[in-house]
Amino acid sequence: MSVYWVKGKGWRYDLTLEETRPTGAWFKTKKEAKTAESKRRKELRKPKQETVTPTDMALLELVNRRLDHVKAYKTAAYYSGHVYYAHKWVREWGNLNVAQITPDMIEAYLINRAEGVSPYTANSELRYLRALFNFGCHPRKGWINCNPTAGIPFSPVEKRVKYLPSKEDVLRVFVTADQDTQDYLSTILLTVGRMSEINTLTWHDVDFENRYVTLYTRKKKGGHLALERSQCRKGYIISS
Secondary structure, three states, X not given: OOEEEEOOOEEXXXXXXXXXXXXXXXXXXXXXXXXXXXXXXXXXXXXXXXXXXXXXOEHHHHXXXXXXXXXXXXXXXXXXXXXXXXXXXXXXXXXXXXXXXXXXXXXXXXXXXXXXXXXXXXXXXXXXXXXXXXXXXXXOOOOOOOOOOOOOOOOOOOOOOOOOOOHHHHHHHHHHOOHHHHHHHHHHXXXXXXXXXXXXXXXXXXXXXXXXXXXXXOOOOOOEEEEEOOEEEOOEEEOO
């Protein structure tokens, strides 16, 4: 009998369901015990609902988290590129969750960018979008469960031969430039430095006594490269 009296304590019930034995005890009346038993039996027969971990978030929130990450761990130029494109994404899908953004929506957006601006711009933006959604899909984060850019192809581009100015063209630009620009161009030419390296030079990077300049680059192991030349003038390293 599932409902029974225990002397000195009260009414209780015992259920046997699939190797378990839920019980409830010490009711004042038999009716209360039966009511509790019936209620408990119904609860146990209901199918268990699996707990679903949320795997979606607002696009705006994902964009902001990505920008925070890029600002902390990437270069200023890479961060600037993210900010530029992020404004466009928020204008396009800022009121949506990531799960609401479909591959068709992204592909249509990129086709419009390719036709309205250039295929190079569309392909660049696709790379940034993939980085954004891959960031949200990372197993350590798990904020979203899919990347809607997966499978979207890059826009076709025409391969063009890159223009390399002749010595004559370079000299024409040089002789028509003002003195500051001539100094800048001379520094690039005579140190064989990248524009990004020259743009970040300070007087502390120029050693007049030992006749060398230190150029800092992220493409060299250790983060910098020292170049030596034979003569010094106006703080620049110049070949003799």
